[in-house]
Amino acid sequence: MTSDQGTARLWIKGRAVSDGRTVEDAAVAFEGDRISFAGPAAEFERTADFGTYARVDAPADAVLLPGLVDLHCHGAFGGDFPGSDTDAVAGAVDFLHRAGTTTLLASIVAAPYDEMLAAAERLAGFAEDGLIAGIHAEGPFLSPARCGAQLAAELAEPDPDFVDELVGAARGQLRTMTYAPELEGSDALVEQLASHGVVPSIGHTDADAAQTAASLRLAAEELASAGFDGYTERPIVTHLFNAMPGLHHRSPGPVAACLEAASEGRAVLELIGDGTHLSPDTVRMVFSLVGAESVALVTDSMQATGLPDGSYSLGGARVDVQSGVARLASGGVLAGGTSTLLDVVRTTVASGVPWEDAVTSATAVPAAVLGLADEVGSLHLGFRADVVVVDADCRLLAVYRQGRLLSQPGTDPTPV
Template sequence: MTSITPALRFALAGRVISDGRLKEDSVIAVEGHRITFAGNPTEFAFWDQRSDYELTRLPEGYTIVPGLIDLHCHGAVGGDFPGGTAQEIRSAIDFLHASGTTTLLASLVTADRSKMLEQAALLAGFCESGDLAGIHSEGPFLSHARCGAQDPAFLSDPDPDFVDELIGAAQGQLRTMTYAPELAGSEALVEQLASQGVVPSLGHTDADAATVTDSLNLAREELASAGFDGFTENPTITHLFNGMPPLHHRSPGPVGACLELAVAGHVIVELIADGTHLAPDMVRTLFSLIGARSIALVTDSMAAAGLRDGSYELGPAQVTVLNGEARLTSNGALAGGTATMLQVVQRTVAAGVPLHDAIASATAVPASVLGLSDEAGRLHQGFVADLLVLNEDLGLERTYRRGVLLGKPPERNL
């Protein structure tokens, strides 16, 4: 998305949400790509550099929040990260940035291995330029029984040689990988991923609770011992509830194990809180049970995000979107989402979750997964100037990415 205002000095005054807290009257000042001041109006009045900044007071009811961060995204506006061209990927990234998702991973799906390597190499270029924060690989080491929209023809047990190939093709930009812990070789996979700075993300699994707990504890130990500066110690859970057996009182399965570890603060669970993948009541219940600090809101969006109902692609699969729901044309299985991160936040709040908690789970928590806790996800002095201005209805008024004001997405895409 072409910027409509170059990076420069400016300051905004109004209500701010950051670090899981609401501050009714604050000032955020930006110079170039960085936040240079974050504090209250009194502090700003005595700041020795304040005369260099043009201060704009936002209308009552408006809120400044950090730019949103999506850990699980397969594309938008016709651009399919697992299979699209460079131009299509460029269009998807621009749309997502302008829609308020200022930081995102591009998610692959299980496919022919040569295609996965090809797309990883293509996406790596967008990571090098700073347009993407990295790559997420959803598979191919997943359960046949819980493959969801993943093509079972390409699933396999963990293969260390392919992992090395994928990391190499991604030019070191592979950040997370979804895996099923019941597969032969999963322990070695967890160790291999952590040693390379890739966060294991448990999902698409039919494992019992004990297997899940053991694998996640191992992942946490491996991440802690990997020694990467600022790196997360918590593995993640790929879209909790989706792609796994339901919670049962005599068979807690993956859901029960993940909830217990999330309450302890030992894992971060992804929630696709788009109103389709999870009931709103369940989203509210999960925030009450495990808290925002253990939840990362995600979209799992695919090429139809930002567009009308119709036929689309998700990697090698054909997808039909009807009433905003994306399902495999072949068998009707859910096949990703069509909401943006801001829409997920809006629906999370509509479900009864406090706004400051929803924002934290869409900013600071995913930033911690990516090792960006000192760079993004919060509004602090020295942080990258990624911030949104929302109106009283949580509608998007402005998106700043690296201090640059972006144009709004075209109305025809909304």
């Protein structure tokens, strides 16, 4: 591909998986940064301007997916979103784009307030440049009893003044915030977040089922009152099961309340379906219970993603990675993931979840949570030309972002 391909007319043929369905013999065409056709290949070949498009040479078993959308990732390829400088952050974002995650939130963690504000300011520039879709603050208003890999010393009860400072530092790019609903002041926090256009996300919590259910109801009411609509009217649950009490038949805890809300279309559940954070059986069960439209597959990826085992950072914490599993150097607690979102989709499909459902939960659902349901997350006329080309085993072949081919050494499709 030439460097000015952003203005090219290209089309790709393959099996397309998007919008909860599969088209076996499909064509996706784009002109510049927009999709100009998505549907049966025979229909595209009958169009008047078919001959003006250059066909991309893809394998016969190619599968075409919308660009993937990750609501929860802390970095990759040596870049740590909470703490790295702009060059390292840029490298992480570039790696994730090339790995198929064409839209993402950059997640920060609980830290001294000045460090969180500095991270928000740094990341806001990437959002303003269109390289990320915004910022996710995972903390600091989390339960010390369920801090996971977060530093307990940096956790706090909801602080309205700091929230205003963080929103200001993010220059309107703060999209979601994780909080524990049992903390004093959490109801006021939910109202404040919604008023700022930030979606509340329950997580790192020791709440019981009643507290969780009440907070989910309040969050939905506040989002609706603030003018959110559709999927964005639904609160999120940060990595369901992880950093919260387990489901017990006499003490159902937050998991039961979250599953019930999601099954009724009142919450979106993040699942880290990487085969490490959750059993494949658990992932398949959740899809079966609540449906793909209430699940957002996420990575919780950190600095080591795309790199070998070794010693890395997650915010202010030191993390050791062995056999691809990231754990705190002190205590051995899981400390984020090292999979890409395409890895998560592949693992989810291998667990028995249909391709259509796994792809929906990695594209359309998170796109809608971000208010981007008319822009990304689907192979649809007029949408941004974000296309991930994989083989029948969900292995990456090529990525197009805004109509531009991102280099995949040794596997780049080329126009005929």
